Amino acid sequence: MRIVRIAAVLSCACLACGLVGAPSGVSVKEAVKQPAAKADLKPEKKPQKDGGDLPKKNAGVEKTGKGASAKEACKTAPDVSPYESGAEFVAVNKIDEIVARNLKLRGLKPAGLSSDAVFLRRAYIDVLGTIPDEKSARKFIADASKDKRKRLVKSLLSSEGYAVRMAQRFGDVFRIKAEFPINLWPNAAQAYTRFVFDSLNGDMPYDVMVRRILTSEGSNFRVGEVNFFRAMQSKNAASIASNIALSFMGMRFEKMPESMRVNMAAFFERVAYKSTKEWKEEIVFYDPTKRAPFSGTLPDGTAVRLSSSEDPRAAFADWLTKKGNPYFSRAVANRMWYWIFGQPIVSPVDDMFAENPPANRELLDHLAGYLESNGFSLKKLAAYILNSRTYQQSPIPRCDSGDARKYFAVYPVRRMDAEVLIDVICKLTGSAEIYESTTPEPYTKFPAGESAVAMPDGSVTTSFLELFGKPSRDTGLDSERVNAPSASQKLHMINSWHIRVKLESGEPMRALYARGKHKFLEGAYLAFYSRYPTEAEKKNFNNMRLKRSQKEKYYIHYLDTAWALLNSEEFINNH
C-alpha cells in the first residue's frame, strides 16, 4: 500500500511540474494518421542526467511518509543512475537505424543507454534464463574494455544455457508435453526436447531444422522430431497443417481461407502412425498404401505435381523453408525478436495476418533478411539483436510509456517467466525444487537441482510454476504464458514457507548473512540485482536497522533485507 502511495504521489507531482512529457492530448491513432501533427507529440525534454555523478538524493519513504509536499518530491528527481548511463541513442547497426527512423517519424524519443549492470542482468535472463552470480557481476562492472558487452553476448550465446533456454521456448510452441491432452508420453517428450536442444546447441540452420521436422519418420522414442506429428489432440492432416501454421508461419490456421487450409492439409494426408510392442512407442511414417501421384496447391497458390515415389511433405517443406518465403523467415524473426527483446513486432507473436500490421514493418523485413543471408543461423540473429543499441536501451521511457514499448523506444520491463524466476531463486539461495511427473506411469523423477527452464516435459509442474503462469502447452499459443502479477503470487513471495525456507537456510544466503554489516549489503545487491547499492540505499539500510529493538540481531535485519530484495520490483522484473 505504501509503495503505491509513494509512486502515485511522485508521478502526480512530476506531471504537475512538467518534468515528464505529459501526453499532449492527441491520441496515438491520430498521431499515426496525421504525421503533420508529430511535432506536437514530442515530449518535453527531460532534465539532463549525469550518469557519472554520485547517486542523487533519494526521495525515500521516510521523507515522503512524513508528508513531503508534491513540490519537494519533484525537486529530488528519481535516481536513475543504477539503470542508465545517460548516453544518447547512437545507432550501432541497421536495427538501430530502422528503429530510430521510425521513432523520429512518430515523434518518440528513445531511452538512454542501459547501465552495464542492467545490460548484464537482462542479457543473462534473455539468453540463458538466469541471472549472473555476484562474482560475474563484479567482474563485468569492473571490466574497463570497450567491447565487453559484445564479448558477453558472444560468451552467453556459445554456452549450452542458450540452447536450454531456447529449447524451453520452442517447447512451448511445439507443445512438448507427456500428458493430457497432448499425450506424447515421457520418453517421447524427452526425445523431442533433445532434438530441439541439439539443433539449437549446434546452431543447425533453422531452415534445415524445420525441414528435418517436417519430413521426419521413425519412432517417437528414437527420432525426437517425429513427435511434431504427434503433439496434437487429434492426429489428422488438418491438425498437422494447423500446427505448421502456428509453429512455423506464426499464423492461426482458423483465420486462413478455407481453400488454403484444405490445400495445406492435403500435403499431410499420407502421414500414418502405428504402435509397436514397446509400451507407448509409436512409429510415424509415410503411408505406403497411399503412394500415388500427388497434385496439390501450396499456400502461395503454386501448383505442385509429384510422382508416386515422392513424399508431398518434402515438397511442402521445400517451399516453406525457401529463402524469400514471406511466411517463414518473418515468422521466426518475429519470435526471436520477441524472445530476446520482449516485445513482438507483430503482436500477438503468433497471429500474423494482413490486417495485423507490424509495429515496424521495415524492422521485421530486415531481421528476416538478415536471418536468410546469414545461413538461417538463429544464433547470429540473436547476437545481432543483442548487440543493437535498441536492445541495450534503459528500461526508463523518455516518451509516452505505451508508445515507447510498442515501437521499441525502451527496453520493456516484464516479470521474469515462471521457470526463470524459480531457477533464479533457487540459484541465489542454493536450494532445489522437486520435479516429477507422476502420470502416466512409469513416473518420471528428475534429479535434485534440475532447473525448471531445462525441464524437457511441459507436464512437469509445481504449484509455484502454475501460480506464476507457466504455459500448460495445450495449444502452443503464446497467450498461454501469463506473466501478469496477481495477489496470490505476491502472497507466495511475501509470506510462503516455500520461499522463506530458501531465504533462511540456503547455504549462499547464510554465507551472505555471515559477512557482517559492512559487506552484507553490497553482496546482497550484487547477488539479487547484479549491481552495487547506491549511497542512499546504504543509508536506508542502516536507518531501517535502527527501528529494531536491541534484542533483534543483525541477522534478522539481514534476512528481512534479503526478503525485501527478493520481493522488490527490481528483482522480480527483467529490466
Next chain:
Amino acid sequence: MKKIKKGAGISRRGFLSGVSKACVAAGLGVYALERSAAAAEKAARPKSFGKAKAVIQLWIWGGPCQIDTFDPKPGAGYDYCGPLANPIPTNVDGIMIGQLLPNLAKCADKYSLLRSLSHGQGAHETAAYLTQTGRMPGRYVFPCAGAVVSKFKGYDSGYSKMIPPYIVMTTPQGRFSESGFLGNKYKPFATGGDPGRVPFEVEGIVARGISRKRQEIRRDILASTNTFNLAMASSGYLKKSDEAVEQAYNLVLGDAGQVFDVSKEPDSIRQEYGRDRFANSCLIARRLVEYGVPYITINYGGWDTHKGHFEAMNRMLPPTDKAVAALINDLDRRGLLDSTIVWMTGEFGRTPKIDWAPPYCGGRGHWGEAFSQLIAGGGFKGGVVVGKTDERGERVVERPISPGDVIGSIYSNLGIDPDATLTTPQADIVRIVPDKPEEGIVSGGLLTEIM
C-alpha cells in the same frame, strides 16, 4: 491401467473434429440456434435453479471403488465383494451402502447417490478431465467446473472477498490444467501446507513465527527498497504489481487467514470430523463456505488401489466416512446445506471383479463403464438413488448419467445457465457443457429427479 481403448478413442476424436468443423462451417447460425433454444429452456428451469451458492468438491482421485462404497453388490459373490460382503442399511428405506461407511449410513436422507455414471475411459488423465469438464478430449482444453464457477461467481461477477474464489487444498491437479483455455486467471488458489497440522500454514497467508510487528517492519523495508520503483514511477509499468502487493497485504495482515484455522472450532466439532488431513480439509472447506468462497476442491488422492485394495479400503474408508458425514451434518445444522453442494467423486470406478492373481493379489483395476458419485445439498434432494447397474456393478442398466449431466446440474443449481457460453482464445464460442452427449458417452440429461 495403462490401456486406453485406442480404436474407440480415435474414432471419438475423429467424430469430434467433425463436429467442430461442422460448427465452424455453420458459424453464427449454430450459435443463434443455441441462443433461441436457451431462451426456450429458461421457461422450464428446474425448481432448484439458483439455490446453491457454493460447491465443495471432494475429489477422491485414483478411482475409488463403487462396489465397496455407494453401489454394493452383495449378491455378486466373493470374487466381486471380497471381504466387504455385508453392506449396511441406511436411514432411508431401501438404500444400502458399503459396510465401512456407518456414519454416512445415518444421514442418507441428506444426500443422493448417483450409481450410473459411465464414460468408458480407463486412463486417469482422460477420465479426470472428462469427469470434471464433461468433455472428451478434442479441439480445446475446456475449463473444469471449479474454473467455470470462478468465472461466473468470482471476481468477474461481483465477488470481492480477499480469499480467492476458487481454492484447492492443497495442490493443483497436475493431470490437466484446471482452467483450460480460460487461462491462468481462473486457476485455483492452491493452499499448499498440511491441513493435518494445526496451525495449517496456508502458503502465503499464514506464516508461523513471524510476528505482526516483524511483518510490518518487513513491509517498511520493502517500501523503502524502491530505487527502481521511483525510477519507473512515471511509466506506470509497475502499477498492477503495486496493486497486487496491496491486496496481498490485506490478506496477510487482515484476519481472513483465520478462516483456515480449525483450532477456532469447538472440540466437539473437531471430534466429529476427525483430526486427520482430509477431516481438517473438510472442516476448513465448511469455514470457507461460511466466509463466502464459491468453489472449494479437496484434492484427496490414494484411491488407485491395484494392489492391497482391501487393506487400503479398511484404512481409508472409515476416516473418509467420518469426515464426509460430519461435513454434511455440520452444514445441515448450520442451515448451509441448502445452499452448498457437496460433490464427491473420483475419475472412474474400479473393476468389480477382483484380481486375485499376482502381482495384484486382491486388487482392482480401472473401471470407467460404471461408477458412483455422491451429491448433496444446494438444491439437490437427499435420500434418492439415481440410476442402476447390473447385479455385478459392471454396466449401467437404468438411467445413464454422463459427467456433463452432473456438471450441468451443478451449474444450474448455482444459477449458471447450462446454456451459457465461453469464448476460446481462437475466438470460437462454446457452451460450458455439451448440449449433446460426447460420442461414446450416454447421457440421461440433467439430474431432474433430484432437482
